[in-house]
Amino acid sequence: MDDNFFCSECKMIKQRCVCSLTNAKKNITAGISREDKENLKKENPGIHSSIIDNFPFEKPRKGQLEIISKIKNIIDDGFKFIVLEAGTGTGKSVIATTLSKIYEPAYILTMTKQLQSQYANEFSYPLVKGRGNFSCKSANLEASCDTGVCQTTPNSQKFSCEFGVTKKEADQTFFAFEDSGGFPYFFKSPDKCNYWEQKADAVNSKITLMNYDYALLELNYVKHFAKRNFMVLDEAHNIENKLMNRMEVNLLNRRLEKDIKKTIPPQMLNYEDTEEWIIFIEIIYNAYKDINTKNLPKNRADRILSTRFRLRELLSNLEDNSENWVVDPTPGGVSLKPLKIDAYVNDMLFKHAEICLLMSATILDHRLFCKWLGIDYSEAYFLKVKSTFPASRRPVYIKPVGNMSQRSIKYTAPKTIPILKRIIEHHKREKGLIHTHNYRCQRYIINHIYNPRLMGHTPLNREMKLMQFEKTNKPMVLVSPSISEGVDLPYEKCQFQVIYKIPFPYLGDKQINRRKHIDPKWYAYKTIMTLIQAYGRGMRAEDDFCATYILDGNVNMLFNNPLYKVLLPRGFKEAIDAQEDWMVEDKLSEPKIKL
Secondary structure, three states: OOHHHEOOOOOOEOOOOOHHHOOOOOOOOOOOOHHHHHHHHHHOOOOOHHHHHHOOOOOOOOOHHHHHHHHHHHHHOOOOEEEEEEOOOOOHHHHHHHHHHHOOOEEEEEOOHHHHHHHHHHHOOOEOOOHHHOEOOOOOOOOEHHHOHHHHOEHHHOOOOOOOEEOOOOOOOEEEEEOOOOOEEEEOOOOOOHHHHHHHHHHHOOEEEEEHHHHHHHHHHHOOOOOEEEEEEOOHHHHHHHHHHHHOEEEEHHHHHHHHOOOOOHHHHHOOOHHHHHHHHHHHHHHHHOOOOOOOEHHHHHHHHHHHHHHHHHHHHHHHHHHHEEEEEEOOEEEEEEOOOOOOHHHHOHHHEEEEEEEEOOOOOHHHHHHHOOOOHHHEEEEEEOOOOOHHHOOEEEEEEEOOOOOOHHHHHHHHHHHHHHHHHHOOOOOEEEEOOOHHHHHHHHHHOOOOOEEOOOOOOHHHHHHHHHHOOOOOEEEEOOOOOOOOOOHHHOOEEEEOOOOOOOOOOHHHHHHHHHOHHHHHHHHHHHHHHHHOOOOOOOOOOOEEEEEEOOHHHHHHOHHHHOOOOHHHHHOEOOOOHHHOOOOOOOOOOOO
16 A cells, blocks of 8 residues: 555645644653752642643743642532633643543543644544544555445445454454443454554544544444543534534435435425424434435435434424424525524433533623523633733724625625725735635625735635645735634734624524524624634734724624624734825724623
């Protein structure tokens, strides 16, 4: 086999490897030297020795040991949930790593593969990823593992991959791992499947990295990973969205016709009452139960079994509380979506660890955060760490050009072009971001500003374009609707950004529309959370600098409507600066914003 086909660091297909998204080389942290440990213990008699012993770097930042000590005391007092609100620069990953080592075995969950790789590069933990990221050795590396020989051969043919795993121990097998039920798996040969090898390493590791999508699948359905003592849930403000997406069930006529020779009756597409769908869903569930999967390729059989499981789960949820679900017609079918997930989070996520540390820079409101995730407020402890970044190095310039709502944008958009050109010219030697919130605005800007510095992306090439933007030394400007979080662009990678449109969730989605109607605070929360996340993309260290410009006139409402105003962090309001001289136009008056 051609070993050069795989990344030597993560063993993924090189074309899909994301190690290169971080500039830092893999850093096997040495921790604190024995001499420095003893000195730190003498200098910090109030810090538990286990914190200093497990700290991953040679020198802690100011206040880090105290934060970790505070959290350790909270855990030792018996709290199951610790909610840490801390901005960039606090060193949340160091806090997570130290506590994970103290309370191992542990999981660290992140939102994206990029964040997974950042943890792996910095702390050398094994990360686990899906089959599609690896090439199948049985297929001579011509297919990924999710479409490899073991996945496309029917079970009835009893194919046995020489590179894979087995539950039967033999003379020439090698122990791989034990699943959550304590049942052992064995490698069949020393030449191991790259997917199974990295998975075995992750199962056996005392600290394992996963993204949320993979964790929800593995912990609840595959069950190779057992319950652990400690779980870090990074970017915890997105947990609700992740579970909503996971629980959503899409019924597409094309798929139903192919699988069970049935389609959704046309008249049913107008049924908004979810109770009216229960009988039909039960019919298609029974049809999927009748499918004989024995002679199907394994990947198709697995899909049928997964669909069967999802339909049974949906039926149970609709029967328990149909009012919590909404039916949203889609091209060629319908989607059934939950309005709230508070009743499901514990079973799907929190129960897989004894202690949960939830971290984010945008918790905003602790009580609402707990309510929406089904956390008993009395079982949670909240800790907020103020940002150490000077407001002068992260200024916010408010330049409302007009209302950018759906009804008004066609009149306002042309007015944005001159000011965008002036901002881009003012930062002609610097890289920047324009946050558009949707692709329609992205296309408008790119089509009306004829500047080779501008670059956009599609949903399919986002990762590639982001990588190009990060690596280039040219003063490019990335115009994107989806770089508001999960991306680190420090120093020269991004020194200015534009909030083109306030990121209100899309009300054309029935799930969002209904949720706003029953809980207006939730809609305000989602808006402010996305805004503050976008604001933080280019400011990643105390000595960094990134200017932010806001063009949407709806910003006035955020400062004047009590639902929104109460959620705006003090650090954001402190950064609002006076208008720069070069931006002032005689014919445009500045709005009066009450802070």
